[in-house]
Amino acid sequence: MAYSTKVIDHYEHPRNVGILDKTDESVGTGIVGAPACGDVMKLQIKVENGVITDAKFKTYGCGSAIASSSLVTEWVKGMSVDKAMEIKNSQIAEELSLPPVKIHCSVLAEDAIKAAIRDYQQKHAVAATADAAE
Amino acid sequence: MAGEAASILELREYLRNRLMTEVPHATLNGSLERRVPGILNISFAYVEGESLLMGLKEVAISSGSACTSASLEPSYVLKAMGLNDELAHSSLRISIGRFTTREELDYIAMLIEREVARLREMSPLWEMVQDGIDLSTIEWTPH
Numbered sequence: 001m002a003y004s005t006k007v008i009d010h011y012e013h014p015r016n017v018g019i020l021d022k023t024d025e026s027v028g029t030g031i032v033g034a035p036a037c038g039d040v041m042k043l044q045i046k047v048e049n050g051v052i053t054d055a056k057f058k059t060y061g062c063g064s065a066i067a068s069s070s071l072v073t074e075w076v077k078g079m080s081v082d083k084a085m086e087i088k089n090s091q092i093a094e095e096l097s098l099p100p101v102k103i104h105c106s107v108l109a110e111d112a113i114k115a116a117i118r119d120y121q122q123k124h125a126v127a128a129t130a131d132a133a134e
Numbered sequence: 135m136a137g138e139a140a141s142i143l144e145l146r147e148y149l150r151n152r153l154m155t156e157v158p159h160a161t162l163n164g165s166l167e168r169r170v171p172g173i174l175n176i177s178f179a180y181v182e183g184e185s186l187l188m189g190l191k192e193v194a195i196s197s198g199s200a201c202t203s204a205s206l207e208p209s210y211v212l213k214a215m216g217l218n219d220e221l222a223h224s225s226l227r228i229s230i231g232r233f234t235t236r237e238e239l240d241y242i243a244m245l246i247e248r249e250v251a252r253l254r255e256m257s258p259l260w261e262m263v264q265d266g267i268d269l270s271t272i273e274w275t276p277h
Contacts, residue, residue: 034274
C-alpha cells in the first residue's frame with residue numbers, strides 16, 4: 001500500500017487529536033462508522049457566533065482514515081458552520097491523493113463533520129424551542 | 135529440523151510473553167499448542183491493524199485485516215476462528231524465522247508497545263472504554 005506523503009504526515013503528526021466537552025452548549029459532536037467496519041471517527045467542533053473556532057478528532061481506522069479526519073479538523077477551524085457543511089469527500093480524497101480503495105475514508109470524514117454540525121444545530125434548536133415555550 | 139523448530143518456538147514464546155504481559159487488552163488469536171512455531175497473531179483492542187502497521191514501518195509484518203484489498207471485510211480466517219469483526223480489524227501477524235534474533239524481538243516489542251499506546255490515545259474506542267462505556271451497547275452509524 002503506497003500512502004501519499006500527506007497521509008503519512010497526518011498519521012505521524014496528526015493535527016487536533018483530543019476532546020472537547022460534549023456537554024458544553026457551544027460544542028457539536030459527531031461519531032460515525034462502526035468497529036466492525038474497522039473505521040470509527042469522532043469529530044467535535046466548538047462554535048462561536050456561527051464560526052468554528054476549535055475542532056478535535058479521534059479515529060479508530062487505517063492511516064487514510066486518520067489523515068481524512070485530521071485534515072477536516074484543520075480545514076474547519078475558522079470556517080463558518082454553513083461553509084463547513086459544504087465540505088465534500090472528493091475534496092478530502094483529492095488533497096490526500098487517496099486511492100480508490102480508500103475513498104470511503106474521506107466519505108466517513110464528510111459524514112463526521114456533518115454529524116458534528118447537526119449535533120450542534122440540534123442542541124440549539126432544542127434551546128430555541130425551550131425559550132419559545134417559556 | 136526439530137532443533138530449529140524448538141529455537142523458533144522459544145523466540146516466539148519470548149515475544150508472546152512480552153507483548154501479552156506488557157500491553158493491556160492484547161489477545162492471542164488461535165491455539166497456543168496447535169500452531170506453526172514461528173507465527174504469532176495478536177489482536178490489540180481499540181487500535182486498527184493497518185494503522186498499527188504504518189507505525190511499524192521498520193518491520194516486515196502484516197495485519198490480519200483484509201482492509202488493503204478491495205473488500206472492507208476483515209480476515210475470513212480470523213472470523214472462522216471465532217473473532218468478532220472488531221478484533222479481526224485490530225490484529226497483527228508476526229512471523230519469526232531462522233534468522234530472527236532476540237534483539238530484533240526486543241526492538242519489535244518496544245515499537246509495538248509505543249505505537250499501540252500512541253494509537254490508543256487517538257482512538258475514540260479506547261476513550262469510551264476508559265470512560266467505562268460498554269462498546270457492545272453502542273448503536274453505531276456506519277456510512
